[in-house]
Amino acid sequence: MQKSMPNLYDSELQLTEYCLKVNPKSYGSWHHRQWVLITRPDPDWKTELNLCNKYLKMDERNFHTWHYRSFVVSKCQPSLKDEFDFTTEKLLDNFSNYSAWHYRSKMLVELYPDVKGGRPIEDSHHKHELKMVQSAAFTDPDDTSAWFYQRWLLGAVKNNVDLAVISVTPSNTSLAFSQYVSKDFVNSKIEIIINDLPVSGEWLSCIGNQYDNLWIFKHNVLIEDGLDIKVQYEIENGQKQVLSCVPIKPFTYVGRNKVNFQKHYSVPVLNELKDQLESCRQLLAMEPDNKWTLLTTTVFLNCINAKLYHTEVIDNLKTLKSIDKLRAGYYEDLKTKWCIENQLYKDYENGELVFKVNFGEKISCLPHLQYYSHCEKVDLSNQNLTSKVLPSLIVLQNCKCLSLKNNKLTSLRGFPSLALEELDLQGNDLDINEVNRIREVFKGNIIF
Amino acid sequence: MPKGEIIEFITSCQDSESGGISASIGHDPHILYTLSAVQVLAMYDRLDAIDVDGVVRYIVSLQQEDGSFDGDKWGEVDTRFSFCAVMILSLLHRLDAININKTVDFVLSCMNFDCGFGSKPGSESHAGLIYCCVGTLSICKRMDALRADELAWWLCERQLPSGGLNGRPEKLPDLCYSWWVMSSLSMLNRIHWVDKKSLEQFILACQDSETGGFSDRPGDIPDPFHTVFGLAGLSLLGDTSIKLVNPTYCMPQETIDRLKLEPQVLHI
Numbered sequence: 001m002q003k004s005m006p007n008l009y010d011s012e013l014q015l016t017e018y019c020l021k022v023n024p025k026s027y028g029s030w031h032h033r034q035w036v037l038i039t040r041p042d043p044d045w046k047t048e049l050n051l052c053n054k055y056l057k058m059d060e061r062n063f064h065t066w067h068y069r070s071f072v073v074s075k076c077q078p079s080l081k082d083e084f085d086f087t088t089e090k091l092l093d094n095f096s097n098y099s100a101w102h103y104r105s106k107m108l109v110e111l112y113p114d115v116k117g118g119r120p121i122e123d124s125h126h127k128h129e130l131k132m133v134q135s136a137a138f139t140d141p142d143d144t145s146a147w148f149y150q151r152w153l154l155g156a157v158k159n160n161v162d163l164a165v166i167s168v169t170p171s172n173t174s175l176a177f178s179q180y181v182s183k184d185f186v187n188s189k190i191e192i193i194i195n196d197l198p199v200s201g202e203w204l205s206c207i208g209n210q211y212d213n214l215w216i217f218k219h220n221v222l223i224e225d226g227l228d229i230k231v232q233y234e235i236e237n238g239q240k241q242v243l244s245c246v247p248i249k250p251f252t253y254v255g256r257n258k259v260n261f262q263k264h265y266s267v268p269v270l271n272e273l274k275d276q277l278e279s280c281r282q283l284l285a286m287e288p289d290n291k292w293t294l295l296t297t298t299v300f301l302n303c304i305n306a307k308l309y310h311t312e313v314i315d316n317l318k319t320l321k322s323i324d325k326l327r328a329g330y331y332e333d334l335k336t337k338w339c340i341e342n343q344l345y346k347d348y349e350n351g352e353l354v355f356k357v358n359f360g361e362k363i364s365c366l367p368h369l370q371y372y373s374h375c376e377k378v379d380l381s382n383q384n385l386t387s388k389v390l391p392s393l394i395v396l397q398n399c400k401c402l403s404l405k406n407n408k409l410t411s412l413r414g415f416p417s418l419a420l421e422e423l424d425l426q427g428n429d430l431d432i433n434e435v436n437r438i439r440e441v442f443k444g445n446i447i448f
Numbered sequence: 449m450p451k452g453e454i455i456e457f458i459t460s461c462q463d464s465e466s467g468g469i470s471a472s473i474g475h476d477p478h479i480l481y482t483l484s485a486v487q488v489l490a491m492y493d494r495l496d497a498i499d500v501d502g503v504v505r506y507i508v509s510l511q512q513e514d515g516s517f518d519g520d521k522w523g524e525v526d527t528r529f530s531f532c533a534v535m536i537l538s539l540l541h542r543l544d545a546i547n548i549n550k551t552v553d554f555v556l557s558c559m560n561f562d563c564g565f566g567s568k569p570g571s572e573s574h575a576g577l578i579y580c581c582v583g584t585l586s587i588c589k590r591m592d593a594l595r596a597d598e599l600a601w602w603l604c605e606r607q608l609p610s611g612g613l614n615g616r617p618e619k620l621p622d623l624c625y626s627w628w629v630m631s632s633l634s635m636l637n638r639i640h641w642v643d644k645k646s647l648e649q650f651i652l653a654c655q656d657s658e659t660g661g662f663s664d665r666p667g668d669i670p671d672p673f674h675t676v677f678g679l680a681g682l683s684l685l686g687d688t689s690i691k692l693v694n695p696t697y698c699m700p701q702e703t704i705d706r707l708k709l710e711p712q713v714l715h716i
Contacts, residue, residue, distance in 0.1 A: 031524045061616070063572045070570045098617040102572040105561035144605065144617045152561040155598070180592035209712075211592040326607045329640035330600075333716070337597075365716045388637055392715035 009040040017051075024055060030064050034071060045076030060090065061099050070103075080111050095136040098145040105152065117266065120156045127272045129153055134276050138283065141292050150296065154273075154303050157263045161185075163243060166192075166231050167374035167398050168253040170224075171419075173201075173217040174397045175231065176370035180211045189234040194221055196228070206394055214370045214395045229253050248353060254374045259348045261341040263303050273304055291324045302338060310342050314361065329364075332384075337367040344371055357383060370395045381405035381424065390414045404428065405447075412438055420444045455497045458485045466509070467502025468520070478520040479510060483532040490539045491703050504542045507533050514557075515550030526567045527558050531580035534587045535697065538709060543587070552590045555581045563598040575606060575615040575628040582632045586696045586711040596636050596714055603629050604641035611646030612665070622664045623654045623674045626681030627698065634684055634695035637716040644685050651678050651685075 016033040019026060037043040052069040055062060073083060087104035090097055112125040121129070130153055136146040164176040175190065183203060192199045201219030205212035229245040245255035265273065280297040287293060298316040301309035314335055321331040339359050347355070348371075355372040356379040357363055364384045372378060373395050385407040394416035396402065402420055406427035412434050424447040425435060435448045461481070462469045468477025469485040482503060489495045510518045510533065517529035530551055537543045557569045558581060564573025565581035578599070585591050606613040606629050612621030613629045626647060633639045653666040654674065661670025662678035676698075683693040692701040696711035704711070 027524065027526075031522070035523070061619070063566065063574065063616075067566075067568060067571045096618050099572050102560060102562075106570055148562050148602065148605075148617060151598075207715075209589050209592070211590065213592075326609075326611075326643040326646065327604050327641060328643070329638075330604050333638070333641070334597075367716075386640075388640075389716060391713075394715075 006040070006042065009036055012036045020055070024059060024062055025064055027064070030068055034068065037075075043075070045072055048072045049076065049078070056090070060094065060097050063099060066099050066103060070106075080107055083107050084111055091136065095139055096143045096145050098148070101145055101149040105149065118158050119266070121153075123266045123268050126153065126156065126266075126269050130269070130272050130276065134279065137292070137296070138279070141283070141287070141290050144292070147292050147296065151299065154299060155263070157265060160236055162235065162260070163190075163231065163233050163241075163257050164259075164371045165257065165374050166229075166243065166245060166253075166255040168223055168229055168245060169398065170222070170251050172397055173219065173223075174206070174214060174373055175217065176214050176373045176395070178213075180213050181215075182211050186215050191232045192217060192219070193230050193232060194227055206397060214373050214397065216397065223251055223253075225250055227253070229255070231255060254353070256348055256351070256374075259341075259344045259371070261344075262306055265303075270304065273300055276300065277304065289323050291320065294320055294323070306338065306341065307345065310338070313338060332364045333367075335361060336363040336365050339363070340367055344368060347372075353377075355379065365389055366392045369393075372396070374398055377401045379403045380407070383407050385409065387411045387413060391416060393418065400444075422447065451492060454488065455492060455494050458489060459497050461485065462498050462502065464499070464502070466521070467499060467504070467506035469498070469503070476520060477506065479507070479517065479529050479532045479536075480519065482506065483536050486536045486539050487697075487699055490707065491699060493703075493706070495540065500540055500542075503536065504540065504545050507536055508545050511546050511551070515547060515552070515554035517551075527555055527565060527577050527584070528567065528580050530555055531584045534584050538587050538711075539697075539707065541707075548588050552585065552588050552593070555584050556593055559595075562602050563595040564602055572616070573602070575603065575613070575625050575632070578603065579628040579632050582635050583696050583711075586635045586713070589712045591635065591712045591714045594636070594714070596638070596716075600633055600636045600638040600641055603633050603636075604638070607642045607647065611643065611648075611650035613642070613647065620665070621650065623651060623662055623681075624664065624677045626651050627677035627684075630681055630684045631695040631698065635711070635713055637714045639684065648682065648685050648687075651681055654678060 013033065013036055016029045019029040023029065037048065049072050052065055052072060055065040059065070084104065084107040087100045087107060090100040108125065108129065109120055112122040113120065114122045133146050133150045133153060137150060161181055162178040164178055166175045173192065183205065186203045199219045199221050201217050204216045204218060206214040206216055225247065231243045232240055234240050243255045243257055245253035248254050277297065277300040280293055280300060284290070284293050284297055294316055298313055298320070301313050306313070317331045317335045321328045339361050340363065343359060353375060354377040355375045362384045366389050369392055376398055378396055378399050381403040382405065385404065387409050390412065391414040396418060399418060400421045403424040405424045409425070409428035409430055412430065415438065421444040423444060426447055435446065439446055458469070460473050463477045466477055469482040470477045471481045485498065486503065489497055510529070512518065512525065516525045517533045518525055519529045533546065534543065534551060537545055555565070558565045558571065560566060560573045562573050564578050566572050566574055567577050582594065585593060606615065606625060608614060608621050610621055612623070613625035614621050615625045615628065630639060633641060654662045654664070655678065656663060656670040659670055662675040663670045664674050679690055680693045680698055683690040684695060693699070694701045694704045694711070697704055
């Protein structure tokens, strides 16, 4: 019996190879082959790697084969560099091979992480990849594969959590963060200090989940005038920072951090981006209506210096909306996001206590709204907001007066529970009965 | 349809030993068919027709140390099975039976450079598997862990000039992606990033005028699989001649409401 086992295993492998010839996308056949190889004592991984090469020649996008390849690689452990070079070879055959770009991304961060700087990819390789992907993308600008890889490279920077704003009133202490953080994070990294004494209390997510970007701190300290309130917080490198609050009116304190949406690249990578921006502009001059070149130019501009190029970026997004109509909604929301980011710099510098959209474009969504969680007055009138944004309003925990006048609301489903004194809903396509139902549970004045 | 017979058939497909449910009488149980059975019974409000504790025991037995789920006793791992597990348990109100944090961690370990997801760690992003992973996070209320703008951009780039959607870059459109992509975009609250009108036209062009069923592409032979995704896709696009379909569960919203389930949808 023992003797025939290798033969039995071999015939199973032959059977799966036969099945895979008929259907190379059979989950079961690939899984069975994998089972045989991890079960038998004498697997021949080299043969398996060759099998992968053969199947990838037949269909370079078969994700089953690619996945089986990473399984085989995990067993026979060829050098990662060999695998990385394999993707180069595949891509030089055909830049449109998205599967190879995907596999390459995995090898790249394994092989060349930026250990010192904490970025995902080490500088010289980051730069090399940018060059390679641009030459691929320029070879055939209508092929989408390389553009996705490029967009990833542009976003491959350090991404730190930061405190945005703290607001303290007798009824409410809330902290907004640049991104979602966990309850464990706020419990262990954040300390509220009033008159030099740490305050004990409980953190509650404003949406009631384990992760949130706005946290409410329930405590028993009486908030009166003349207090010294600050937050001590620990960011990723373990350093402690302090943000002090200032009184903005009786019994109300606000502490605002610096706003920063700009991506930070190393100098060589930034210089490479500037070079590539120039190439994009040249290509664009020849083909002004090429969506991918225009989109890339726009993303480059925003990545290099969003404030400086703001007007050009917004104009480009408007052009993109008209040349890539299928994705008009995406460009519209991106325009909103980048306009709000631009306004946030100014609002935070000027110490604004009211949120009012003050740029020429109408907004279609509510990105970064937690940065305005301290505002008592929020004026979102005359915009393009639809009912799908309503649940997002939950972060306006200090808002007393909210205007949604002249928007595109069609329903109030999902409107959060807020302690508003005034809500303006005029100029929306709302059903009067629905407004009346809200009136019954709502303490403040509804203008409709 | 004969409700009684369907329920009776499902009951007889449950394996008393493992608690799992099979595709047909005498077959081996598998998490895929266990999900279908639970979904059908939830819609009929007849979850009492199976041994619920048995199903829970079966799902719990399939969770691995790393948080992933096997499809059955033969050990194939796939993010589809993670989704099946949390969907089944949430429909039974027994989500606490498994380790949710580990379930979420495993799914997140499948996130790729394009912010999409594949079937296993290291696997290429695919719209069908993105639906499974986003759905898992929606049920586990961990949508915060997604990179919503990047992922939704990749998803809206699936729309081709024909109006139809593909499942990966540089692939042909297929009707089933009207569901996988649109349901994911719905959970991300960014369904308006695709052009609804041309997608609707593509879906309707896939309907066979003779049988009424839908096929993968205009002119092909219809099948039940593409028919359900065509109809569910139309519902997401706002077609009111079809009952409202929940984007996480691919089931009537009225069933989800009756069971008091609130899968997470991201804010925008």
